[in-house]
Amino acid sequence: MKNLLEHMGIEPGRLHFSWISSAESTKFVEVAKQVTEATLALTSKEKKYMKTKPKVA
Amino acid sequence: MTSYTDKIREISKRLLKEGKVDMVIGFAKGSVPMMHQPMFAGNAGDVDRFAWDGNCGINLANYVTDRKEKIGIVAKGCDARNLAVHIVENKISRDQLYIIGVPCTGMIDRHKITARVPGEIEALVEDEAGKTVTVSGAGFSETFDRADVLQENCALCMHRNPVIYDELIADEVPEQSEKEVDRYAAVRKVEEMSPDEKWAYFEDLLSDCIRCYACRNACPLCYCPTCFVDESKPQWVGKSVDPTDIRIFHFLRAYHCAGRCTDCGACVRSCPMGINVRALTKKLEKDCLENFGWEAGLTTDQRPPLDTFKPDDPEQFIK
Numbered sequence: 001m002k003n004l005l006e007h008m009g010i011e012p013g014r015l016h017f018s019w020i021s022s023a024e025s026t027k028f029v030e031v032a033k034q035v036t037e038a039t040l041a042l043t044s045k046e047k048k049y050m051k052t053k054p055k056v057a
Numbered sequence: 058m059t060s061y062t063d064k065i066r067e068i069s070k071r072l073l074k075e076g077k078v079d080m081v082i083g084f085a086k087g088s089v090p091m092m093h094q095p096m097f098a099g100n101a102g103d104v105d106r107f108a109w110d111g112n113c114g115i116n117l118a119n120y121v122t123d124r125k126e127k128i129g130i131v132a133k134g135c136d137a138r139n140l141a142v143h144i145v146e147n148k149i150s151r152d153q154l155y156i157i158g159v160p161c162t163g164m165i166d167r168h169k170i171t172a173r174v175p176g177e178i179e180a181l182v183e184d185e186a187g188k189t190v191t192v193s194g195a196g197f198s199e200t201f202d203r204a205d206v207l208q209e210n211c212a213l214c215m216h217r218n219p220v221i222y223d224e225l226i227a228d229e230v231p232e233q234s235e236k237e238v239d240r241y242a243a244v245r246k247v248e249e250m251s252p253d254e255k256w257a258y259f260e261d262l263l264s265d266c267i268r269c270y271a272c273r274n275a276c277p278l279c280y281c282p283t284c285f286v287d288e289s290k291p292q293w294v295g296k297s298v299d300p301t302d303i304r305i306f307h308f309l310r311a312y313h314c315a316g317r318c319t320d321c322g323a324c325v326r327s328c329p330m331g332i333n334v335r336a337l338t339k340k341l342e343k344d345c346l347e348n349f350g351w352e353a354g355l356t357t358d359q360r361p362p363l364d365t366f367k368p369d370d371p372e373q374f375i376k
Contacts, residue, residue, distance in 0.1 A: 004312060007247065007340045008304070009256025017375045031376065051301045 013038045059185070061109040061159065064226040065131055068157050069104040072129045078155050081129035082120050084113040090181045090192075091167040095120055107131075110183055111190065114164035114208060116323040118142070118277035121149045128154055133161035135210075135321035137219035138354025139277040142317055145357055148280060151221075158222030160230040162187055163203075163211030164322070168331040170206050174199055210322035210335060213240045220355055241343045243336070259304065265330040266303045268296070272334050275327035278314050285309060311337035316345045316361040319354045 006012050016038070018031045069081040085096035085106045093112040097120075098104045109131075118139030121128055128149075132140060137158060143149045170192055171178065179194040183203065191200045204212070215238075218229045247258060270286065273279045285293045286306055294309065295302035311334070318338045325335050345351045348371050349362035 003344050004308065004315075004337065004340055006252070007244075007255065008259045008308060008337075009252050009254075011252040019375055034376075049301070051295070051299050 011042050014042055061226060062107065065107050065109055065157060065159070066104045068224060068226065069098055069107060069129060070101045072155060073098065073101045073104065077127070078129040079126035081107075081131070081157075082117050083107040083131040083157075084109060084115075084117075087112075090178050091165065091170070109159065111163070111165040111187075111203070112167075112181070114167075114322060114326045115275060116277045116321045119275065119280075119323070121154070122277075122280040123148060124153070126153070129157060130154060131157045131159060132219050132222065133159045134214065134216045134219055135161075135319050135354075137221050138216060138319040139321060141221055141354040141357050142278065142319065142361075145360065146317075151357065154223075156219065156222040156224075158219035158225040160218045160225065160227055161211075161214075162217065162230055163207040163214065164326075165190060165203070165206055166208040166211075167326065168328075169208075170201070173201070173206075208322045208326065209243075209333070210320045210325070213238050214320075215240065216319075216355070221357065241339070244340050244343050247336070247340070259336075260300060262332060262336060263303050263307055264300070265332055266298070266307070267330060268298055268303065268306065269329060271327040271329060272324035272332075273310055275323040276314070277321070277323070278317050279310075285313075307334060307337060310334075311341060314338050315341040316349070316351060316363045317353050318342055 005015055016031070016035045020028050020031060065083055069083065072078045072081060079099070081098045081104065083096055083098065084093045086108050087094045091112050093108065093115070095115060095117055096103070096106055098107065113133070116139055117130055117132065117136050121130060121140070121143060130136070130140070137156060140149070140154065140156060144151050165181070170181075170190070174192055174194065175197050176194045178192045180192070182191045183189070184191075188203055189200050190203050190206055191198065193199075215233060215235070217232055219225070247255060250258060270284075273284060273286070286296070294305045318341060320335065320339065320342055322335065324338070325333055328334060342353075345353070345362055351362045353361065
C-alpha cells in the first residue's frame with residue numbers, strides 16, 4: 001500500500017506505519033512527534049490533497 | 058485462426074451433446090468490429106456462433122463467479138489464471154469447470170488501431186498465419202504488423218498457454234522469456250520520477266476518467282456483491298469527477314487487485330476513454346513478485362500473499 005501510494009506521487013515520509021502496544025505510551029509520544037515533524041516538513045503541496053470546489057458549467 | 062474456431066465449436070458441441078456440461082462460455086462476434094462479446098451456449102445448436110480471433114480480449118473468468126451449473130469455458134492464458142484465482146477464492150469449484158484451453162498469441166489493441174486510422178473501422182481481418190491485421194472502413198484500408206498492434210499486456214505476457222485446462226485446442230505456443238521482454242520497463246520509468254513528477258503523471262493519466270466503472274465491471278476480480286464505490290452507508294469515496302475522488306477510486310480499485318491481478322488487460326480494453334489503468338496494477342504485480350515471489354493464478358493450492366502471513370514477510374516500513 002505504501003509502495004503504491006508513493007508510486008502515485010505521495011511523498012515518502014508522509015505515510016507512516018508503526019506497531020505500538022497500548023502499554024507503550026512513551027513510544028506513542030515519540031512516534032507522534034516524529035510523524036508530525038516529518039509531515040510538517042512536507043507541507044509545501046498540502047493543497048493537492050484537498051478537493052477543489054465543483055466546477056459548474 | 059479458423060482452425061481454432063472450428064476446434065472450439067467441435068469440442069463445445071461434443072461436451073453439450075454428451076451432457077458433460079450445462080453450458081459453454083466462449084466468444085462470439087460483437088455487433089461492431091473488434092468488440093467480441095461473451096456467449097453462453099446452452100445447446101449444441103448455439104455453438105456455431107462461437108468465434109476466435111485477436112479480438113477475444115475480455116476475460117471470461119468474469120462470468121463464472123458463483124455459478125452453480127457445470128460449465129465448459131474457453132480460456133486463454135490469462136483467463137485460465139483468473140479461473141485459478143477464482144478457484145482459490147472459492148468463487149467456483151474446479152469440478153464444475155471443463156476448461157477448453159486456448160494457446161494465445163496476444164490480442165489486438167482496439168485503442169491503438171482506432172488511433173492509427175482516419176475513420177471508423179467497419180471490418181478487421183487477420184491473415185491465417187497470424188502475422189498481419191487489415192482494417193478497413195469508408196475510404197481507407199490499412200494493414201498492420203500484428204506485433205505492432207497487440208495490447209501492451211499481451212506483448213509483455215509470460216503465460217500465453219493456459220496454466221490449468223482439461224483439453225487444449227492446439228499445440229502450445231512458445232512462451233516469451235524474461236530476456237526477450239522487459240515486463241516492468243514502464244513501471245520502472247515512473248519509479249525513477251520525483252514525487253511531484255509521479256503526481257503529475259497520474260494526474261494526467263487519470264484526467265480523462267468519467268467514473269463509468271467499466272474497468273471494474275470487466276475485471277474478473279471485482280465480484281463483490283456491492284462495490285465500495287457504490288456503497289452510500291458509509292460512503293467510502295466521493296462520487297464526483299473531482300481529481301481527488303478519481304484518484305482514490307483508481308488507487309483503491311487497483312489495490313483490491315493486489316496479488317490477484319493477472320494483467321489480463323480487460324480493464325484497459327473496456328475503458329471508453331482509453332486510460333491505461335494497468336499503470337497501477339502492474340506496479341502491484343511487480344511489488345508482489347519482488348516482495349513475495351508471487352505471480353497470481355499459477356497454482357490452485359496456494360493462498361495469495363495478502364491473505365497469508367509468513368514470518369519472513371518484508372516489514373521494513375513498520376517503525
